[in-house]
Structures are given as structure tokens and as C-alpha cells.
Amino acid sequence: MSTAPSSPPIFGRIGVIGVGLIGSSLVRAAMETGAAQSVSLWDQDPSTLARAAELGLGEPAASLAEAVSQADAVFLCMPVGALATTGALCAGSMKDGAILTDVGSVKASVAKDLRTLSRPGLHVIPGHPIAGTEKSGPDAGFASLFRGRWCILTPEPDGDKDYLSAVEALTRFWERLGSRVELMDAARHDLVLAITSHVPHLIAYNICSTAADLEAVTQGEVVKFSAAGFRDFTRIAASDPTMWRDVFLNNREAVLEILGRFNEDLTALQRAIRWGEGDLLFDVFTRARGVRQSIIEAGQDTAAPNFGRDAPAEPKP
Amino acid sequence: MSTAPSSPPIFGRIGVIGVGLIGSSLVRAAMETGAAQSVSLWDQDPSTLARAAELGLGEPAASLAEAVSQADAVFLCMPVGALATTGALCAGSMKDGAILTDVGSVKASVAKDLRTLSRPGLHVIPGHPIAGTEKSGPDAGFASLFRGRWCILTPEPDGDKDYLSAVEALTRFWERLGSRVELMDAARHDLVLAITSHVPHLIAYNICSTAADLEAVTQGEVVKFSAAGFRDFTRIAASDPTMWRDVFLNNREAVLEILGRFNEDLTALQRAIRWGEGDLLFDVFTRARGVRQSIIEAGQDTAAPNFGRDAPAEPKP
Numbered sequence: 001m002s003t004a005p006s007s008p009p010i011f012g013r014i015g016v017i018g019v020g021l022i023g024s025s026l027v028r029a030a031m032e033t034g035a036a037q038s039v040s041l042w043d044q045d046p047s048t049l050a051r052a053a054e055l056g057l058g059e060p061a062a063s064l065a066e067a068v069s070q071a072d073a074v075f076l077c078m079p080v081g082a083l084a085t086t087g088a089l090c091a092g093s094m095k096d097g098a099i100l101t102d103v104g105s106v107k108a109s110v111a112k113d114l115r116t117l118s119r120p121g122l123h124v125i126p127g128h129p130i131a132g133t134e135k136s137g138p139d140a141g142f143a144s145l146f147r148g149r150w151c152i153l154t155p156e157p158d159g160d161k162d163y164l165s166a167v168e169a170l171t172r173f174w175e176r177l178g179s180r181v182e183l184m185d186a187a188r189h190d191l192v193l194a195i196t197s198h199v200p201h202l203i204a205y206n207i208c209s210t211a212a213d214l215e216a217v218t219q220g221e222v223v224k225f226s227a228a229g230f231r232d233f234t235r236i237a238a239s240d241p242t243m244w245r246d247v248f249l250n251n252r253e254a255v256l257e258i259l260g261r262f263n264e265d266l267t268a269l270q271r272a273i274r275w276g277e278g279d280l281l282f283d284v285f286t287r288a289r290g291v292r293q294s295i296i297e298a299g300q301d302t303a304a305p306n307f308g309r310d311a312p313a314e315p316k317p
Numbered sequence: 318m319s320t321a322p323s324s325p326p327i328f329g330r331i332g333v334i335g336v337g338l339i340g341s342s343l344v345r346a347a348m349e350t351g352a353a354q355s356v357s358l359w360d361q362d363p364s365t366l367a368r369a370a371e372l373g374l375g376e377p378a379a380s381l382a383e384a385v386s387q388a389d390a391v392f393l394c395m396p397v398g399a400l401a402t403t404g405a406l407c408a409g410s411m412k413d414g415a416i417l418t419d420v421g422s423v424k425a426s427v428a429k430d431l432r433t434l435s436r437p438g439l440h441v442i443p444g445h446p447i448a449g450t451e452k453s454g455p456d457a458g459f460a461s462l463f464r465g466r467w468c469i470l471t472p473e474p475d476g477d478k479d480y481l482s483a484v485e486a487l488t489r490f491w492e493r494l495g496s497r498v499e500l501m502d503a504a505r506h507d508l509v510l511a512i513t514s515h516v517p518h519l520i521a522y523n524i525c526s527t528a529a530d531l532e533a534v535t536q537g538e539v540v541k542f543s544a545a546g547f548r549d550f551t552r553i554a555a556s557d558p559t560m561w562r563d564v565f566l567n568n569r570e571a572v573l574e575i576l577g578r579f580n581e582d583l584t585a586l587q588r589a590i591r592w593g594e595g596d597l598l599f600d601v602f603t604r605a606r607g608v609r610q611s612i613i614e615a616g617q618d619t620a621a622p623n624f625g626r627d628a629p630a631e632p633k634p
Contacts, residue, residue, distance in 0.1 A: 130545045133622030197545030208605035210582045221509050223611045228447045228514030231618040238609035241602035248590045262527045273565045285558035288525035292555035294540045301548040305450030307624040
């Protein structure tokens with residue numbers, strides 16, 4: 001839904017805590033769409049905060065308390081492992097009627113931690129915009145990151161009328177940024193994301209690690225012939241290690257459950273290869289192929305071959 | 318290396334047997350670069366052959382024998398499992414001094430099978446252009462597919478002077494198409510490709526299969542939230558099932574060896590998640606991240622975030 005920049009802002013002021021890829025994209029998108037009138041910034045790393053200010057992303061605050069005290073909504077944009085502590089530091093300085101939300105990739109543990117901060121007049125609404133790239137830092141962000149992507153909110157099930165209004169405002173905010181919003185139970189979010197995101201990332205990290213360890217094949221050869229398929233995995237494995245460590249530590253049960261299924265299925269394929277069971281391989285491959293078509297039809301990826309990326313003009317020796 | 322189309326052709330006539338993605342791209346590239354003067358086509362599927370002719374890709378032959386009888390070089394462009402039989406059918410009709418080569422993703426078993434067809438005046442040179450997309454069929458091919466990509470040849474180690482000249486001609490042919498050529502031992506090729514291509518494809522197929530099976534999460538949700546990482550795997554898993562079945566059946570030893578290592582490493586990560594060993598996860602993820610940078614520096618992939626693909630304008634419900 002395209003919105004004229006002249007539409008009234010959803011929030012007067014927002015506080016964005018953490019100005020990496022997601023935080024800096026959120027600021028850019030909020031300013032470009034007019035979803036917020038003004039933005040206060042904070043980052044625990046002074047050089048990151050200075051860089052964000054240099055990029056003109058908003059008003060850097062002198063302290064975390066200053067960044068959140070006037071905000072109608074505070075967005076915690078940091079690795080999941082830092083959310084509970086930072087959220088607690090924010091809550092005491094936030095004004096009445098404000099929203100405390102986050103962008104973390106895990107929701108059940110976050111919801112549990114943040115809910116303890118809830119008080120009359122402080123609306124805790126965990127959130128997760130399903131958007132990103134493999135890059136990190138304030139320079140990597142861009143305003144269109146959330147456009148056409150889903151954003152999941154996992155609000156408390158028993159919120160009062162004020163809380164529901166706050167959820168509605170946050171929903172309109174993400175919609176203004178170009179996202180489609182889905183309300184979901186936190187545990188279900190974590191299971192769905194374990195299969196669509198967490199386990200795929202773990203596997204990508206793992207195959208890069210296996211490849212790097214191979215003594216029988218030099219790393220030079222792995223890199224040289226990576227375009228045969230391997231390079232696709234390395235893109236995902238280029239994502240921020242701290243963020244992903246925290247995801248796995250905080251979504252342990254769902255990740256181990258999906259990983260168990262993945263391992264069973266892989267063992268069956270491995271056995272089929274050992275015993276030369278071509279029909280089994282063919283059937284599994286054929287069914288897997290169908291998933292791709294569904295994703296393209298749902299508008300979740302490009303139909304262009306090789307994601308539309310160009311071959312480099314010349315390989316380097 | 319760009320070559321003027323007016324450079325003399327490497328081969329007078331080539332025979333391309335199998336006009337799917339790779340075969341039809343080879344024909345297009347050979348015609349565009351003038352690497353061959355004329356092209357005879359054959360495909361075991363009459364409708365595929367007719368479609369290739371309709372696309373103006375070359376001269377469709379009335380029989381396999383006719384397609385190869387006047388060719389200076391015959392390219393077998395089909396799943397690995399069909400190479401031995403088709404190669405044998407070609408060899409008897411080929412003229413003296415001609416080259417018999419292929420584009421299969423496995424080389425040791427292919428070299429062993431095709432070598433039995435070798436005779437004075439018939440030069441068997443197994444080959445593998447490391448290029449492709451997830452699409453199939455003659456409409457999916459394009460002339461620039463091999464540009465900037467590696468092509469591996471696995472010639473016989475004990476070839477005579479005529480054989481070496483044939484290897485040199487085939488090398489120049491692939492270079493004209495824009496590839497850089499590497500000569501390699503067939504067994505080493507199969508080990509390197511097991512890690513850079515075969516095991517990554519198996520894992521991609523497997524995770525798509527695991528996802529499709531999940532009863533606790535609907536397939537609709539997996540598709541809907543696939544942009545979180547999963548969609549990358551589905552591209553690879555959209556590749557031709559017959560081709561890949563044959564790859565695994567014909568490169569069994571190397572694939573099982575690499576798969577064993579992958580499983581050990583994944584088990585270690587799984588254990589680290591269960592026991593909350595964040596430092597181990599962080600270290601593995603950090604090292605894996607480095608592989609990506611090497612690949613971009615080697616010109617094997619784009620540095621653009623998300624492979625440079627655009628977010629869709631609007632998600633579909």
C-alpha cells in the first residue's frame with residue numbers, strides 16, 4: 001500500500017535503540033514514509049551512534065534514558081540476548097502510554113522477559129519484521145528493507161482496551177513502512193521461524209565450516225568452484241554471528257526439534273545414496289522442487305534464474 | 318577475454334546431443350561467438366528437439382547417427398546416468414579425429430565408461446562447465462551462461478600428440494565461450510564438486526523435504542515466511558531431479574565422505590545449542606562468515622545484499 005508522505009505520522013517521536021542493519025533501516029523507512037515525526041537514537045557502541053548521526057539518521061541522545069524518555073514507541077534493535085537487560089533499562093525512563101517493542105528473531109523468551117516490565121501505561125508488544133540482508137551496521141540499512149515483507153507481532157493475549165489500541169498503532173506503523181502485519185502466538189512464531197530461518201541459517205553456517213575444515217581439498221578450490229551451489233549458502237552464513245548465537249540460545253527447543261527431523265530425513269537420503277535407491281532420491285527431489293514454485297507464486301522471491309544475479313565478467317585466478 | 322565474432326571457428330561442425338539448459342546454452346554461445354561454424358542437434362525427446370529447432374538453435378538431425386557423423390566435436394549434454402549408453406551409440410558413427418566430450422557434473426565414473434569407447438582417431442575428453450541455473454529445458458538456456466565461469470576437463474593422463482591437440486582445441490572452444498578452463502584429475506574433480514555442489518544440493522533438497530513434511534506447521538506458513546532464509550535453499554532445490562539423482566548415484570563415495578563430515582560438524586553445533594555453549598557457536602559462525610568474503614573477492618558471486626534481488630512490491634496473502 002503506497003502512502004503519501006503527507007499522511008499524519010503514527011507516532012510523534014520514536015526511540016530506536018541499536019542502529020545496525022535493522023535499526024538504521026527502520027529509521028530511514030520511518031522518516032521517508034513520515035510514520036514518525038522525529039527519531040531519537042541510541043547505541044551501546046559510541047562509534048556506531050556517531051556514524052548513524054553522521055548519516056543524518058536522527059537525533060543521537062546523550063544517554064539511553066534520554067533516547068526513550070520522550071518516545072511514544074521504543075524499538076529495541078539488537079541481538080536477542082541483550083533485549084531483557086536493555087528493555088529493563090528503558091522501561092523506567094519511558095513515559096506513560098508508550099510502547100516498548102523489539103525486532104528480535106525469537107519471540108517466546110523475549111515476550112517472557114519483556115512482559116515482566118509491563119505496567120499500567122507501558123505497553124510491551126514483542127515484534128519481528130521478517131526482513132534483512134547478510135550485511136551489518138548503520139551503513140547497510142535502507143528504507144525499503146521492510147517493503148513487501150511480513151512483520152509478526154506477538155501481543156499479550158489478555159490486553160485491555162488501551163493495550164489493543166497500542167497494538168493497532170504499532171500495526172499501522174509497520175504497514176506504513178510497507179510491511180504486512182500478522183499477529184501470532186509467540187511459541188508458534190518460534191516454531192515457524194525455526195524451519196523457515198533458524199535451522200537454514202545453522203545449516204548454512206555448518207556447511208561453510210565443514211568446507212573450511214577440509215584438508216583433502218584446499219580452501220582455494222572451494223572458493224574457486226563455489227558457483228556450483230556452495231556460494232548460495234555462504235551468503236546466509238555471512239550474517240552477524242552475535243545475533244545468530246543469541247537466536248539459537250533463545251530458541252533451543254524449536255531448533256532442536258526441527259534439527260532432529262532434518263537429520264532423520266538426511267539420514268534417509270544418505271542411505272538411499274549408499275544403496276543406490278534412485279527412485280527414492282528422484283521422488284524426494286521432485287517434491288522439493290514444488291516448494292520453490294509456491295514461494296514464487298506467493299511473491300516471496302524472484303522467479304529470475306540464479307536470483308537474477310549476473311555472472312561476473314571474468315573469473316579471477 | 319572478449320573475442321571478435323570474426324575470429325576463425327574452433328570447430329567446423331559440432332554435434333550437441335541433448336538440448337536442455339546446458340545444451341541449448343552451449344549452442345547459443347557457440348553461434349554467438351563463432352566458436353563453431355555449424356551445429357547439429359539431437360535430443361531423445363522429439364518435442365524438445367522440435368522446440369530447439371523452433372528457437373533456431375541449429376540443424377535438427379533425423380537420427381543420433383546423423384547428428385554426430387559430420388561433427389568435429391560431439392557434446393553429450395544429458396544426465397550423467399545416460400552418458401555411457403548414448404556415448405556408445407555415438408562413437409560408432411563419429412568420424413576420425415573427432416572429439417567426444419560431455420558436460421556431466423560427475424567425472425570419474427563417466428571417464429571410466431567413456432574411455433572404453435576410445436579408439437585411435439576418437440578422442441574422449443570428459444568435461445564439466447561449472448555453470449547453470451535452477452531452470453530446465455531449451456527455453457531456459459542463454460548464450461552468456463558460461464561467461465566468467467570455470468570449465469573443468471579431465472583428459473586421459475597418457476594421451477598421445479593427437480590427443481593433446483584435441484584437448485587444446487576443446488580448451489580453446491570453452492575459452493571462446495567465455496570460460497576459463499582447468500585440467501584436473503577426475504577423482505579430484507569429484508571430491509571438490511562433492512563439497513562445492515553435490516552435498517549443498519542434497520542438503521537443499523533435504524530441508525525442502527523436511528519443511529514440506531511438517532504437520533505442526535502448515536506449508537502455507539513455510540511459504541509465507543520463506544524470505545527469512547528458507548527461500549534461498551528452495552532455489553537450488555528447484556533443479557532437475559533426474560540430473561541430480563544421477564549425480565548422487567555416480568559420485569557416491571565422495572558424497573558420503575563429505576556428508577559424514579557435515580553430519581559430525583552439525584552434531585557438534587546441535588550439542589552446543591542443547592548445552593548453551595554460546596562461545597562455540599560464535600566462533601564457528603565467525604569463521605564461516607569469512608568464507609563469503611573470499612568468494613566475493615574471487616569474483617564468484619555478487620557483493621550486493623540478498624544477491625541484489627529486489628523485494629517484491631507487495632506480499633500476497
